[in-house]
Amino acid sequence: MIIRTLHKTAWLTAGSIxxxxxxxxxxxxxxPQLPFFLATIFCFMRSSTRFHAWMHRQSxxxxxxxxxPHRRK
Known part of the structure; x- marks a missing residue:
C-alpha cells in the first residue's frame, strides 16, 4: 500500500515537472512543448486511474x- 502511494506520488511529481x-x-x-506535453499526459495517466479512464474515452x-504500432504480449 505504501509502495503504491509512493509510485503514484512519483508519477504525479514527474507529471507536474x-x-x-x-x-x-x-x-x-x-x-519544444509537444514532447513535454506528451510526457505530462503519460505521467498523469500512470498516477490516476480516473485520468487514465478519461483519456481512453477521448476521441x-x-x-x-x-x-x-501494437505491442506484443
Whole structure:
C-alpha cells in the first residue's frame, strides 16, 4: 500500500515537472512543448486511474492510439 502511494506520488511529481516544462515551452520559442506535453499526459495517466479512464474515452486519444504500432504480449 505504501509502495503504491509512493509510485503514484512519483508519477504525479514527474507529471507536474513536465507540465512546468510544457508551459515554459509555450513561453520560450526555443524549448519544444509537444514532447513535454506528451510526457505530462503519460505521467498523469500512470498516477490516476480516473485520468487514465478519461483519456481512453477521448476521441483524439483513441485515434492517436490506433496509429501507434501494437505491442506484443
Amino acid at each position: 513536465f507540465l512546468v516544462l510544457t508551459v515554459m515551452g509555450l513561453l520560450l520559442p526555443v524549448v 483524439w486519444f483513441i485515434r492517436l492510439k490506433s496509429h501507434l
